[in-house]
Amino acid sequence: MLKITEEVYNTLIEHVKKEYPNEACGFLAGEEAGLATVIFPMRNIDESPIHFTMEPKEQFNVLREAIKRGVKLTVCYHSHPATPARPSQEDLLELTDPKLSYIIVSLANKEAKLKSFKIKGGAAEEEEIEVIR
Amino acid sequence: MNLLINGEKKTFADGINIAQLLKVEDVESPDMVSVQFNGEFLKRHEYDAAYPKDNDEVNFLYFMGGG
Numbered sequence: 001m002l003k004i005t006e007e008v009y010n011t012l013i014e015h016v017k018k019e020y021p022n023e024a025c026g027f028l029a030g031e032e033a034g035l036a037t038v039i040f041p042m043r044n045i046d047e048s049p050i051h052f053t054m055e056p057k058e059q060f061n062v063l064r065e066a067i068k069r070g071v072k073l074t075v076c077y078h079s080h081p082a083t084p085a086r087p088s089q090e091d092l093l094e095l096t097d098p099k100l101s102y103i104i105v106s107l108a109n110k111e112a113k114l115k116s117f118k119i120k121g122g123a124a125e126e127e128e129i130e131v132i133r
Numbered sequence: 134m135n136l137l138i139n140g141e142k143k144t145f146a147d148g149i150n151i152a153q154l155l156k157v158e159d160v161e162s163p164d165m166v167s168v169q170f171n172g173e174f175l176k177r178h179e180y181d182a183a184y185p186k187d188n189d190e191v192n193f194l195y196f197m198g199g200g
Contacts, residue, residue: 067140090200
C-alpha cells in the first residue's frame with residue numbers, strides 16, 4: 001500500500017501533463033516507506049515520448065534535499081504518454097531498486113491513469129494507492 | 134565504525150570497502166548504482182580501493198531510466 005497526499009498527487013499529474021508528449025519523471029519522498037508527502041519533479045534528459053533517464057547529479061541533489069528535509073526517497077515515477085500504466089520490458093530490466101515503489105502514469109486516454117508497482121528481479125507487482133489529505 | 138548512508142547513520146565493520154558496503158546494503162547489481170563518497174562521484178573501478186572512515190558519508194542511487 002502506498003499513501004500519497006492529495007497535494008503531491010495533483011502536482012504529479014500536473015507535471016506529467018506539462019511534459020506531454022514526452023515522458024516525465026521524478027521522485028516522491030516521505031517520512032517512511034510507503035508514504036509520499038513531498039514531490040521532486042526531475043528532468044528527463046532523453047526528452048523523449050518513449051524513454052526517460054534521470055541525470056545522476058540531479059538525482060544526488062534531490063537525495064541531499066530529501067535528507068535535509070527529513071524524508072526518504074520512496075517512489076520513482078514516470079509517465080507513459082501513449083501506452084498503459086504498466087511497466088514496459090525496459091522498465092522491468094532497468095528499474096532495479098527493490099526498496100522503491102514505481103508509479104507509472106498513463107496519458108493514453110483522456111484521464112490520467114496512475115498505478116504503482118514494486119519491481120524485483122524483473123517482475124512487477126501492483127500495489128494499492130491511497131490518496132490522503 | 135559509523136557511516137552516513139543516504140542520510141541514515143549505520144554501523145559497519147572496520148576496514149570495509151565500498152564494493153563490500155554495497156553488498157551489505159543488498160545492492161544486487163552494483164553496475165546499476167552511482168556512488169558518491171563524501172560528496173565525490175566514484176567510478177566503478179574505484180569501489181574496491183575506497184575505504185570509508187568513521188563518520189564518512191556514502192550515498193548511492195540506482196540508475197533511473199526506462200521506457
